[in-house]
Amino acid sequence: MRKQWLVGLVALGIGISSPMASADEGFDDYIIGLKQEARSKGIDDSILEEAFAGVQFIERAVTADKNQPEKKLTLDEYLPKAVPQWKIDQANRYYRQHKQALERIGRQYGVQPRFIVALWGVESNFGKLTGSYNVIEALSTLAYEGRREAFFRDQVMAALTILQQGHIHAAEMKGSWAGAMGQPQFMPTSYLTFAVDGNGDGKADIWKSEPDVFASAANYLSKSGWNDTYTWGRQVTIPDSLSDSLKGVELQKGKTLSEWQALGVRRLNGAALPKVDIQAWLVQPDDNHGRAYLVYGNYQTLLKWNRSHYFALAVSTLADSIR
Template structure:
């Protein structure tokens, strides 16, 4: 789900940007030698650099995937029917039930709803079943060398080396998507360094094989990066009045809920609009003829995980179904 969206720690040094600009114009081994020197200058141990970068080469399949990403445009209804569907719903209910105690502990510590953590886990990796099989260091080295977004991926490659240097995971187990998103939450390395937590207390932040660390890290991300409001709702489906200015239904423009109620927005189930002035946005991604939703601040927190209205709505709807 948009693997390169995650936060990167800090600003890249000027040498990285300059190296990125000329990356693919020089042999890979020479480029790799410069990267080794930069990693060593940043305090990464010689042993980690040697172990992680020896014997690697660009992965042609990664380059193909980066350059030939399918340009498929889905409507919200099509996306919803792919993502918020079986078997993801049934598997989510099972995962929610089997991990109830762990999810309750995550919710207690971070204040993030257990059902939302479960839904993100489900959308990202089908509850840990599909984490990706690309070696992260080699994939990031490929993208950093290739040149299209080399500065970004060079920074993430250095972050991946830091993770290895800190002993959180072995190189052989550091697998992920072709773009370097890792583990059950699909964190980029920079987001791992910023938000991953050692929830099981074993001294390592292992988002691959420790379910506790993976789910705790999702909770920590939403709490810190997304400013989650404990106990708050994500939103619900609504109906829009005739001639509603559909340009205002962008999923981002926050107004008091009472303002939308005064404009004629009503719950789709026929009930009354909740009272109060909680900030809310209206999302109608398929236009006036499609579904519409009220989105509260917690939905905007999910947007920080993936800046897509489709994603936000899918997580919200799936959370209602798996945790009901």
């Protein structure tokens, strides 16, 4: 294992200038261990040969993982960048272009098509930005690097299982530096749980098949608790006197719209909240002076996809812009 190899070098008195400087020296041995584990899980040698052919340590993947942007934009700064007018225009065009498939899949899984398109747009710019990394190579690198070894090692095994099942060839399994794959940017474990065949060809091709992308995204939302009777929520105004302790998406902080109305929460235009018997949560992602939202169960489902209020609000904003 990687850690045992490093300890051995220290014991021999061999200096290591930095983990990154020597990180790829034991990578080949680490790959041998991954192959052994995969064989024990029933992965064929032919798949392993194809998957690991030419695999090398990718330093830039580790660098990207360690140096993710730290600057926090406010929602007022972020949303216009995440949901610009050109993306809204494209979302509406793609909605019309794929309307028949989207409506069929929406009915099948109980998910409004506009949210499927919005997720597609936010995750990969409608399939244009899916990543060019070899997924096995990227995942193996990040597992070997070690900070989240167990997570990425599990992802390697899941990716190999996908190859074993014949959904895609290893050379075509491309994704982000973190191993997120295809147009919906599924991690391999999410693929195995949620990816489905949307066009009837027997494969769940989230890389090239739009119907498979749409069906897989809808299946993810459906299995995670989506309810197409309702939307996601709305931006609201709140009184200055409202306690911060009431804000958040924790289960116990949910209240009915009538209860929020009694606490002084109003629609953005100052009108009363809808008279609908639905549970809602108050979120204010920035601070007490930033945007406030009442969100419903579907928003909670979006957070299961990505635990980021900014992500969920970008998807929701784009979905609301599709007509």
